[in-house]
Amino acid sequence: MxxxxxxxxxxxxxxxxxxxxxxxxEEIGLGRTNNPASLFGLLVAAVVVAPRGEAREAARAAHEVANRWHTATDLAAASERDVAGELGAAVEGVDRGDGDDSASGAAATLVGLATALVETWGGDLRALREKAGQDPDRERALLTDLPGVDDAVADVFLREVQVLWDEVAxxxxxxxxxxxxxxxxxxxxxxxxxxxxxxxxxxxxxxxxxxxxxxxxxxxxxxxxxx
Structure with a gap:
């Protein structure tokens, strides 16, 4: 200090x-390793918890999704109904909105995000980092180009990923x-x-x-x- x-x-x-x-x-069981699965898990968690105040129930739901579908390719191939089932009551119980934040709405967002991530970055956020030249402002811009990722989601992701991407810190x-x-x-x-x-x-x-x-x-x- x-x-x-x-x-x-x-x-x-x-x-x-x-x-x-x-x-x-770590609290919700996500690893911090600079590999596609770990980075994708952090982004999934950010998307689920950011609009819900990082409530513990939502964080646990994010872990369930990342634990079942380890990569963007896995989640892109999943049915929205199955994803909503994993999110389930944990998300419904901390709903902050008028329906868009329901489990089904969150599931559609996550599947859409996974699909875009596969199509744009091959499912690997390290490719996004490389394209950004490890510039934090550019990394944020590319992240928020993805569906379901607004500035609040990017804030949570960047806060957590700075442990792995030291240019963010x-x-x-x-x-x-x-x-x-x-x-x-x-x-x-x-x-x-x-x-x-x-x-x-x-x-x-x-x-x-x-x-x-x-x-x-x-x-x-x-x-x-x-x-």
């Missing part, structure tokens, strides 16, 4: 990581930065990098802060830091 950080900030950051330190991807989405500001840890991704400059550490801290924002567990973190 940066030596200029206050002791209170260091203790708070440690409390954040102690509470949520596994990170979003430091990156923190709005949820992570809200929690960071509330806890006195800073207001930017660059501020978070002061707690550990390696992409893995930044990714873990940003993911942990995003989950704290979702859960509203700021007071629990403050209590743990003060103990």
């Amino acid at each position: 940066d030596d200029t950080l206050r002791e209170e900030q260091k203790l708070t950051a440690r409390a954040v990581l102690a509470r949520e330190g596994r990170g979003f991807a 430091p990156f923190a989405d709005d949820r992570a930065l809200r929690a960071a500001a509330a806890l006195g840890l800073g207001e930017s991704a660059e501020d978070l990098a002061r707690y550990g400059a390696q992409p893995e550490k930044i990714g873990r801290l940003a993911g942990a802060l995003a989950r704290i924002d979702v859960e509203g567990s700021h007071d629990e973190v403050r209590h743990a830091a003060a103990s």
